[in-house]
Amino acid sequence: MSNSLEVVFVGLGYIGLPTAVVMANHGVRVHGVDVNASAVERIQRGEVTIVEPGLEEQLKKAVDSGQLTASTEMQQGNAFVIAVPTPFKDDYEGDLSYIMSAAESIAPQLRGDEVVILESTSPPKTTQKLADRILELRPDLSVDGADDKPVIHFAYCPERILPGKAMEELISNDRIIGGRTPEAARRATEVYASFCEGELLATDDVTAEMAKLTENSFRDVNIAFANELSLISDKLGIDVWELIELANHHPRVNILQPGPGVGGHCIAVDPWFIVSSDRENSKIIRTAREVNDGKPKWVINKVDEAVKIIDSPVIAALGLAFKPNIDDLRESPALNITKDLAGHVEHATVLAVEPNVSELPKALQNMSNVEFAEYADAIERADVVLLLVDHDEFKTIPAAALKGKTVVDTKGLWR
Ligand SMILES: NC(=O)c1ccc[n+]([C@@H]2O[C@H](COP(=O)([O-])OP(=O)(O)OC[C@H]3O[C@@H](n4cnc5c(N)ncnc54)[C@H](O)[C@@H]3O)[C@@H](O)[C@H]2O)c1
Structure with a gap:
């Protein structure tokens, strides 16, 4: 499966960049997208933008082999992984504006049958809001094939790596994979199976969102x-x-x-x-x-x-x-x-x-x-x-x- 996977990462920060690099070095074709043009330029040259032991050499390898490319422009792929910031606002409500703007840039690229995975730490039901926003922009698509419309699979897969040990823990940690539908969980599991040696634990999206917050x-x-x-x-x-x-x-x-x-x-x-x-x-x-x-x-x-x-x-x-x-x-x-x-x-x-x-x-x-x-x-x-x-x-x-x-x-x- 990894050979046919083409994964687009949205957000190349502390979570997105190491994950994109590890996936690329496991034989997956990866394209990273970030709104920060200077970070993208550095990544294109194989230069790290964050401090993480072991990342620099792995990034160089991924870029030199052509498995990892980066740009500020969204592209098509068969999987999308969103790792953008989720700060909270003054009233402690989660600020979902970064996720929604990622949704808006992904929506025009979809053809049907892609899996869209949210990794950002998020309030419960954010994956549903992400799906709703994308389907609002693309009423020709669906989450379940209703009216014979092409299906987009949505999943929530939280990250629990320890900064400083990201390159090891990305591979060894168990992962929770929450699908909006069981088929979405199965499709997201295929993405993580390309590099993750920990257990891949399938559940629904809201349970997965709560699991991260609960930890x-x-x-x-x-x-x-x-x-x-x-x-x-x-x-x-x-x-x-x-x-x-x-x-x-x-x-x-x-x-x-x-x-x-x-x-x-x-x-x-x-x-x-x-x-x-x-x-x-x-x-x-x-x-x-x-x-x-x-x-x-x-x-x-x-x-x-x-x-x-x-x-x-x-x-x-x-x-x-x-x-x-x-x-x-x-x-x-x-x-x-x-x-x-x-x-x-x-x-x-x-x-x-x-x-x-x-x-x-x-x-x-x-x-x-x-x-x-x-x-x-x-x-x-x-x-x-x-x-x-x-x-x-x-x-x-x-x-x-x-x-x-x-x-x-x-x-x-x-x-
Ligand atoms: N850093 C951690 O240790 C850690 C651990 C677990 C979960 N998380 C969660 O992961 C998410 C990302 O965290 P991070 O530490 O990687 O953040 P970060 O700020 O390091 O990286 C986010 C990146 O997203 C980019 N971005 C913002 N909006 C964008 C858009 N619309 N399209 C494309 N790129 C966009 C930013 O330019 C930035 O490079 C957050 O929800 C955070 O809570 C972080």
Whole structure:
């Protein structure tokens, strides 16, 4: 089947590009389409546009062999894979405008018998909306062959790769394949069988959409539970990390770790897509979001308490990324806490430390009381050491370096 497959990828970002490359190197003819002309030009030359270990050599191979081409113009194919952004709007409703504009560009290319697969993380029933939009533009086509019209198959196939391990996990992870119809699931399964060695689990489209959101909401709720325990433990004067470690010795208990809040573009975003689809019944999911979003304020209060008795306090903020050992600052509570502290504790000097970036992030650049610092120097100068991210570098900081400082350790690294 892979030899006869011609797959058009719509969106060549963190998800679309690695997937297109892996498919192309498994013998599938792949064409990538992106609205970003400069990204397309670089991809055409075999140059990577995102940081992902192993991608560069595989991209070169796919382009050199002619299996992967790219352009800004939509083309025909027998399968389409959509991997465009799905941010949320101010009211936490999912913004489907990128998906709808992908639908509008695909619609004129369809001849009948193609499979259109949505990979973007999406609120429930988005695949149906995508199908409705395409069929609105192409009333000569159908999803089920009604009135003898040619059929277009629609499916939802979510992505769960770990950035940094994408090239391995794309092949090894199990995948959920949700068809609008059983035949659509079968057709989408053929596409993923071309490169995926994990299990291919067929279901319907709405279950598949919810499965993706459920995975990230499960983690968000579990982290909220840990964060709530951290507030209660603080009041009781006990160590939350010891508490969780002890509780996790129960064979059926697995509590995640507390921290300064939850960031990034998945766990802090996806639960809202469930909440917005059924506000009345999503009480725990919503509360978990609120608990995790409230944790930064609690951390800020702790630092405020510590600095109020110091004339010209120096605060070392260790870590700005949204999780350990990466340079990604999107939706990062650590960055937001640092910015908030520098903004309202005007008499303080804030030493911002992030070993995975080379300069002060834009969000902090115009703040006169913030300096970009290296961690050993920052700790030496600080009155208050605020640990925000458990980067490997910080694990080796000796207890002696922290002697005489007020330590606010949001990750339990130095307990
Ligand atoms: N990055 C991850 O780790 C990850 C993991 C799982 C799921 N997802 C989901 O996958 C989807 C894509 O995420 P991403 O990280 O790849 O985003 P991204 O921003 O890296 O890439 C999206 C690409 O789509 C292009 N694009 C936008 N509108 C377009 C259109 N109409 N036609 C063609 N191209 C268009 C953009 O120019 C961009 O290159 C999102 O829904 C995201 O939530 C991401």
